[in-house]
Amino acid sequence: MSIRDLCRLLVLLSVTAPWASCADPASFDVRVDVRTDYRPGRDFVGTKTTIVPMAGDAGTDVEAEERLGTEGDFLAGERIANFSGLGPGIHLVSVSLIGSGGEVVSSRRVSADVRGSSTVTVVITQSCRDQVCPAEGDDDSLTECAGGRCVDPRCSPEAPELCGDRCESDGECPAASACTRGVCTDGTCLVAPDDDSCGAARICDLEDGCVSIDGSCAPRESLCDDGVDEDCDGVTDCADPDCAGASCDDGVFCNGPDHCEAGRCAAHEGSSCERLCDEGGRRCVDCNDDGNCGAPVEGAWGPCEAAIDDCSGQGVRRREVRVPTCVDGGCTEVTTTQTEACPVPRPEGSACGGDGRVCCGGACSRLDSNDHCGACRVSCASIGTTCAPTGTGGFGCVGCTTDAACRSILNGAATCYGASGPAWCRCQCPIDGTICDDGGCGPGFRCNDDTGFGPHYCF
Numbered sequence: 265m266s267i268r269d270l271c272r273l274l275v276l277l278s279v280t281a282p283w284a285s286c287a288d289p290a291s292f293d294v295r296v297d298v299r300t301d302y303r304p305g306r307d308f309v310g311t312k313t314t315i316v317p318m319a320g321d322a323g324t325d326v327e328a329e330e331r332l333g334t335e336g337d338f339l340a341g342e343r344i345a346n347f348s349g350l351g352p353g354i355h356l357v358s359v360s361l362i363g364s365g366g367e368v369v370s371s372r373r374v375s376a377d378v379r380g381s382s383t384v385t386v387v388i389t390q391s392c393r394d395q396v397c398p399a400e401g402d403d404d405s406l407t408e409c410a411g412g413r414c415v416d417p418r419c420s421p422e423a424p425e426l427c428g429d430r431c432e433s434d435g436e437c438p439a440a441s442a443c444t445r446g447v448c449t450d451g452t453c454l455v456a457p458d459d460d461s462c463g464a465a466r467i468c469d470l471e472d473g474c475v476s477i478d479g480s481c482a483p484r485e486s487l488c489d490d491g492v493d494e495d496c497d498g499v500t501d502c503a504d505p506d507c508a509g510a511s512c513d514d515g516v517f518c519n520g521p522d523h524c525e526a527g528r529c530a531a532h533e534g535s536s537c538e539r540l541c542d543e544g545g546r547r548c549v550d551c552n553d554d555g556n557c558g559a560p561v562e563g564a565w566g567p568c569e570a571a572i573d574d575c576s577g578q579g580v581r582r583r584e585v586r587v588p589t590c591v592d593g594g595c596t597e598v599t600t601t602q603t604e605a606c607p608v609p610r611p612e613g614s615a616c617g618g619d620g621r622v623c624c625g626g627a628c629s630r631l632d633s634n635d636h637c638g639a640c641r642v643s644c645a646s647i648g649t650t651c652a653p654t655g656t657g658g659f660g661c662v663g664c665t666t667d668a669a670c671r672s673i674l675n676g677a678a679t680c681y682g683a684s685g686p687a688w689c690r691c692q693c694p695i696d697g698t699i700c701d702d703g704g705c706g707p708g709f710r711c712n713d714d715t716g717f718g719p720h721y722c723f
Contacts, residue, residue, distance in 0.1 A: 584602075
């Protein structure tokens, strides 16, 4: 008897035990969901769930819950049990699918570390029907099976990192029979049946394909174009000797590999089926490869664009490309975006960045630095001066001593000007106010004649 049960008994008897504390230990609720591609109502009629505390403060109680009935979407996941009052620690959750005769159809265990109220999802796949785990060459810890692979018992949709290799798309998951398709759900391959493909009074069986709803077999193959093995002899439609001489193709079914020639549904006497065969060689489809859907359609290139502060001269332009793609036997268009490099002229001295900077030497630069003072490539550092405001609306190399030093970084008309305060380098320009760009300060500067007398300077 656990401490919890003993305390409940003492409360009922109004007895206090001085040696025992009846404060409830931490307890949590655990909900159990099952996800399976076994068919509810056909492959199983109920479930049995047990939870066994293995380590921690969980105690030694074993709890079980059975559920009869199979209503719900078990392929997507269905709630089958709720446990309450569980202590923290490792619990082993075991789920069995129960057949109509009370037999266990399939089962799976998941090891869950309970640290709070939570949900444990147990995935049971038909691909594990004959799998023994661990398989030869596997690590001894891979004791459970999911999606046809041996996995760690802790593997679940809540702990996908413990599941090893996982699928990412339906295309990676094989079908189990002609009327099924593989689906990838939370990284595990399951099988989805398609009853509609089997016609009236037929149902899709995971192993046997289309069968009669009541499971009975006809004495012979009666219909040779429905994809159903009526006589349960393992061969279908035109592949069955019962259909010898029959015109099988109906524009829907290819009816076996013998009637799928070079990837196309073969036309026989009395048949107009000229469509393609799917990858399984069974069903007539519009396409079985992207190449059947036509060539990509390219849109017009958009404008060449570059970031506002990019002076590299290179940009990017984009266009949409509509790519015909084959999906489930039908053609559809997938739109993608294509990019390519293109030129974006940014002349020296052109504005960039939107904050007074200009392009200098392929970079978006400020004109108040020692490398670019008042104009691109005017390096005050090269003559031992410092870039600073001139007091006349711009920046110059302040601290010059000779005209020659200024001319070495500007032009032959430059002077070391110092009417008052520290001297700074400036270049002379004509009084007519033209741009000082012929050997002078460069584009974007104009001649300052606000003082009314020469020499004038660029700013």
